[in-house]
Amino acid sequence: MFKKVTIQTDERGLLFRKGSYDKYLQPGTYRLSSFSDETVVVLNITKPFAVEGKDLQLFLHDDQLLRELDVIEVQDHEYVLHYEDGKFAGLLTAGRYVFWNILKKHAYVRVDIRQPELPAEVDLAVRPRLMAYCQTFEVASYESGVLFYNHVMQKELKPGKYYFWKGPTAVTVKTVDLRQQQMDMTGQEMMTEDKVTLRLNFVCQYKIVNPLRALEIKSFEDQMYIQLQLILREYIGTLKLDDLLKMKQEIAAFVLSRLNEKSEDYGVAFVSAGVKDIILPGDIKDILNTVLLAEKKAQANLITRREETASTRSLLNTAKLMDENQTLYRLKELEFLEKICEKIGTISLTGGGNLLEQLNSLLGDKSAGKA
Template structure:
């Protein structure tokens, strides 16, 4: 009997129950008469595991449902085949447990703020263990984070209140800045009477520039502005 090992595979050759050789791509004859041989093939291509509809409770007791995706690749065919019964299933279980631990350790608000980092947290938690059975966990991503209906309504109310509070804070800051600017201007004019008189002149000239205006200037300015047509 002959077995073909494809370009994206490794073949593990067993003879009488013992691993005797790791084979690259090619076609191999398997002895069945004088010895009991078999070739187990391991796919080395990256593959994606999808963890659908994981229901997990956050640290503040909010139950949510999410979907996670884990990208994995076999880096040690012998370890992957001999260390665990099902290396893909083991990665699935490890990611699932790490995901529950990560989500369960965060309150909902913190989780929503760190959603983009959650996948990397899970990947880091399982990476070393997975390498122990010959698998490299390349990436973990979280998508479709679904909140209960009533929690969505509450969260929307909180976000709306937060936006209003932020807008009010910005308005108060602008008012304080304007008041401070006026105070600084008043202080500067108080220290410089001549500058104050110049400002008064500018104001009077603008008023006098309007057709038909009669401007009476204060005596202290030492000027007279008559009627302008």
């Protein structure tokens, strides 16, 4: 009695005697005695080589079998990208893998994950399928990135998307905003030379031009804020309150020049600076309002006196002209009479004489008076 074993074209057989591997079987039909202790394990060559319950090492002494197998050893510090017929099939982690090389053409890309950045030969189309084994960092168009391996600075990164292996090396990317930024100092108390305590609102615009230097400074923004504070205290402490209120623009120019002296230390370029508000204590504000009111009153009194003086001078000049010119005197009298008549509804005259004579008598005869 025989038992028949058929091995198809896409299959291969492994013959075992008494449970031990004996030889490799090509496609075909084989008859085995039913009474023998021979068995055949049939494997599909489109799938990875594996025999259930048997260690791979049992088969590696068979040179005929090894010619049709690819044996891939992956070390602990490696990943292997597996391609079948030019298409990505999967990623192999540490271990031993065996693939049939008969029906499909296999290719392998071996990478050392101790070098975290993905090599250029890893196609961009494949990278999204590797997300379980790598991490990504993005640097926006208005940013600059700085790459760190195990907290040690490596290099500056331009805008783009970057892939790194998840491995023994800790990878971090810190980004720095290169757009113009603003630093506000609000309600900062300062004392002038004449011991007046005031509160100042100041603003400063800057841009980071050296990202590596900026990241080297701990609490970067806090240190710049303190530097601005010290410069303002230094300058305002040399000014009296009146001078300070008159020199707001000069303060901004001084502070900006002093900040630019420190710009390389912080890796920035200071663009502009300015005083937004000067807030005075209530009692000082009341005093200044009183002084301002007194000044305005004095100016008003001065203007009034000037007007009165000009008016008196004008009357004196008119009187001199009238005294020297009788015709002008009579015209002035008629002008006053006209103004009086504008305010009188009716005029009643008694006695003889015509109207002109009686009006003339009201004005009086100046020549007679002189006689």
